[in-house]
Amino acid sequence: MSKNKIHEPLFHIVKRGSLPLWLSWVIRILSVVAALVVCGVVTIVLTGENPIKIYSTMIDGAIGSERRIWSLLQNVAILLCISLAVTPAFKMKFWNIGAEGQVLMGGLATAACMIYFGESLHPVILFPVMIIASILASAIWAIVPAFFKAHWNTNETLFTLMMNYIAMQLVSYFVFLHSNPVGSGKIGIINSATEAGWLPKLGGHTYLFNIIIVAVLTIGMYIYLKYNKHGYEISVVGESENTAKYIGINVKKVILRTMFLSGAICGIAGLLLVAGTDHSIAKETVDSRGFTAIMVSWLAKFNPIYMILTSLLIVFLEKGAGQISTDFGLNDSFAEILTGIIIFFIIGSEFFVNYTIKFRQKDKEVSK
Amino acid sequence: MIIAFIQRAIVQGIPLLFGSTGEIITEKTGHLNLGTAGVMYVGGIAGVIGAFMYENSVETINPVLAVIIPILTSIIGSLIMGMIYSVLTVTFRANQNVTGLALTTFGVGVGNFFGGSLIKLTNSELPSITLTATSNCFKTKIPFAENLGWFGDIFLSYSFLAYVAIAIALFAAFFFNKTKAGLSLRAVGENPATADAAGINVSRYKYLATCTGSVIAGLGGLYYVMDYACGVWSNDGFGDRGWLAIALVIFAVWKPNLSIFGSILFGGLLVVHNYIPNLTMASQEIFKMTPYVVTIIVLVIVSMRRKRENLPPASLGLSYFREER
Numbered sequence: 001m002s003k004n005k006i007h008e009p010l011f012h013i014v015k016r017g018s019l020p021l022w023l024s025w026v027i028r029i030l031s032v033v034a035a036l037v038v039c040g041v042v043t044i045v046l047t048g049e050n051p052i053k054i055y056s057t058m059i060d061g062a063i064g065s066e067r068r069i070w071s072l073l074q075n076v077a078i079l080l081c082i083s084l085a086v087t088p089a090f091k092m093k094f095w096n097i098g099a100e101g102q103v104l105m106g107g108l109a110t111a112a113c114m115i116y117f118g119e120s121l122h123p124v125i126l127f128p129v130m131i132i133a134s135i136l137a138s139a140i141w142a143i144v145p146a147f148f149k150a151h152w153n154t155n156e157t158l159f160t161l162m163m164n165y166i167a168m169q170l171v172s173y174f175v176f177l178h179s180n181p182v183g184s185g186k187i188g189i190i191n192s193a194t195e196a197g198w199l200p201k202l203g204g205h206t207y208l209f210n211i212i213i214v215a216v217l218t219i220g221m222y223i224y225l226k227y228n229k230h231g232y233e234i235s236v237v238g239e240s241e242n243t244a245k246y247i248g249i250n251v252k253k254v255i256l257r258t259m260f261l262s263g264a265i266c267g268i269a270g271l272l273l274v275a276g277t278d279h280s281i282a283k284e285t286v287d288s289r290g291f292t293a294i295m296v297s298w299l300a301k302f303n304p305i306y307m308i309l310t311s312l313l314i315v316f317l318e319k320g321a322g323q324i325s326t327d328f329g330l331n332d333s334f335a336e337i338l339t340g341i342i343i344f345f346i347i348g349s350e351f352f353v354n355y356t357i358k359f360r361q362k363d364k365e366v367s368k
Numbered sequence: 369m370i371i372a373f374i375q376r377a378i379v380q381g382i383p384l385l386f387g388s389t390g391e392i393i394t395e396k397t398g399h400l401n402l403g404t405a406g407v408m409y410v411g412g413i414a415g416v417i418g419a420f421m422y423e424n425s426v427e428t429i430n431p432v433l434a435v436i437i438p439i440l441t442s443i444i445g446s447l448i449m450g451m452i453y454s455v456l457t458v459t460f461r462a463n464q465n466v467t468g469l470a471l472t473t474f475g476v477g478v479g480n481f482f483g484g485s486l487i488k489l490t491n492s493e494l495p496s497i498t499l500t501a502t503s504n505c506f507k508t509k510i511p512f513a514e515n516l517g518w519f520g521d522i523f524l525s526y527s528f529l530a531y532v533a534i535a536i537a538l539f540a541a542f543f544f545n546k547t548k549a550g551l552s553l554r555a556v557g558e559n560p561a562t563a564d565a566a567g568i569n570v571s572r573y574k575y576l577a578t579c580t581g582s583v584i585a586g587l588g589g590l591y592y593v594m595d596y597a598c599g600v601w602s603n604d605g606f607g608d609r610g611w612l613a614i615a616l617v618i619f620a621v622w623k624p625n626l627s628i629f630g631s632i633l634f635g636g637l638l639v640v641h642n643y644i645p646n647l648t649m650a651s652q653e654i655f656k657m658t659p660y661v662v663t664i665i666v667l668v669i670v671s672m673r674r675k676r677e678n679l680p681p682a683s684l685g686l687s688y689f690r691e692e693r
Contacts, residue, residue, distance in 0.1 A: 173651070
């Protein structure tokens with residue numbers, strides 16, 4: 001009877017073997033529903049309106065008119081593009097939180113090309129120059145931390161984070177230098193008369209070109225990660241660096257190559273933002289999407305196809321909550337609060353997908 | 369002018385010192401809390417809410433209460449943030465980067481939302497949140513400091529929270545290096561499995577350190593509003609200081625006593641462009657880049673030299689699950 005000496009805790013946590021796919025999605029969807037209920041309660045407390053009105057305002061704000069749907073899709077495309085960019089690095093467990101700065105550098109390069117060469121170069125040459133410049137600028141911004149990570153194991157999370165702010169200050173330096181009108185501290189619409197360097201409008205829709213590019217990128221990234229040897233190498237390095245070394249993968253090369261790719265896609269995002277959307281550049285052009293993209297990618301379990309859903313969810317919420325704040329006269333940061341709450345719930349739900357709680361069994365009368 | 373510069377540098381540096389001390393305590397248990405920026409916002413706005421409620425509910429302000437109430441509400445606000453982060457990362461073992469970034473989104477949102485809507489929500493008649501009376505209580509200075517010339521200006525001219533910040537940093541340094549609990553705490557950050565085997569309650573240390581760290585960081589937000597900004601809340605006014613505090617942690621190589629000097633240096637780098645004559649607007653922006661560049665250089669040098677006492681905690685960013693080794 002030495003058994004009763006051992007203290008057994010009331011419950012303990014056990015890792016689940018595997019959960020049927022449908023059940024894991026039921027858990028995730030339940031968590032989103034729970035989050036929406038909490039968001040509703042928060043909104044009611046702050047506005048005193050009835051919940052149905054609040055949710056219908058949200059839907060109206062996101063997809064209430066054709067213009068809003070286009071704007072929603074455009075935002076999804078940009079967010080998805082940045083999420084695609086960070087994904088290969090994350091699969092490799094390289095915590096690149098510098099997408100903000102990388103996209104900004106791509107945008108800066110694009111803007112520079114538009115300002116300096118917009119008038120002088122023929123579009124046939126101008127567009128390739130813009131594309132190459134933006135990809136290179138972003139890739140350099142991504143490769144520098146990767147180089148130090150590969151050779152000296154420098155902490156990449158902190159390194160890429162710092163690179164963001166250097167990029168922001170660089171952009172605001174150039175914005176002051178080229179501000180138009182002079183001294184305004186803003187760069188204004190670039191080439192507004194000639195529209196030189198603006199991405200083409202397909203069928204009269206400003207954003208359609210962006211959306212198509214990102215759709216192609218999404219499929220490409222899915223194939224790259226799933227069916228390409230590079231994709232396999234990335235996941236091996238991510239799971240275990242030692243295993244990768246053992247089976248003859250050149251880890252340094254994989255890190256550098258993957259970060260180059262990550263940066264290059266950030267460059268495309270910058271190009272789409274500056275040449276395809278804003279036609280201008282500012283410190284705030286990326287608008288924290290570099291950080292939001294990390295959540296989008298992680299919530300989708302690094303699967304490019306699921307990322308369409310998660311980026312849609314986040315943008316839908318932002319637009320919807322934005323409408324709530326306009327309609328009820330609240331500050332527009334309300335969207336960030338709601339997004340935060342929903343992400344907390346989804347993050348929490350992953351625990352129930354991966355682990356299960358076992359309670360102490362009541363086996364007092366077991367005789368030995 | 370040099371005295372004025374040092375004064376400005378210190379005033380700029382104190383919020384960073386609060387933030388980095390809090391972050392060091394958190395990181396020493398292996399938790400990279402990227403939510404510090406959000407926590408500092410919440411600490412600031414929670415203090416503002418407390419002060420706002422108090423100023424509007426009484427006729428004459430009792431200086432002691434006017435100081436204690438904002439501090440308490442600020443602590444409660446940042447404690448809630450710390451709890452959200454620790455429940456998700458310690459108990460639920462969620463990814464720390466994602467949780468931290470979500471916490472920042474949430475915290476900055478809370479700060480700007482209440483900053484922008486507090487007046488509407490309370491149906492008050494005031495045009496903006498201006499807590500001059502409370503701010504003056506916070507800024508009460510040592511009475512004889514003005515008679516001491518430059519010495520008084522440089523060392524004794526700050527509000528009491530500045531001295532609290534330095535005291536906390538010194539105490540944290542003492543705690544890490546000279547106490548048994550501090551040693552256990554560092555063990556948790558270096559190798560939680562070993563710490564667990566040695567009978568240290570890993571989760572309890574992680575919770576306590578994260579929440580304490582959040583509260584300290586939140587006080588940085590409070591200091592910013594009440595002293596630096598003279599009680600005026602402006603949205604996004606706090607800016608990137610939360611991230612700068614995280615940079616300072618690296619610069620100080622995870623040592624709270626070094627971060628005292630680091631914070632003053634960073635504060636100086638933030639304001640130095642005001643003291644260099646003939647700078648254009650554009651080149652000012654280049655100067656604002658320096659803290660981040662300096663941080664990267666330190667980060668690279670530290671990782672190249674690999675001196676064990678200067679490296680980040682070994683299990684930084686990883687969650688610990690006892691049944692999975």
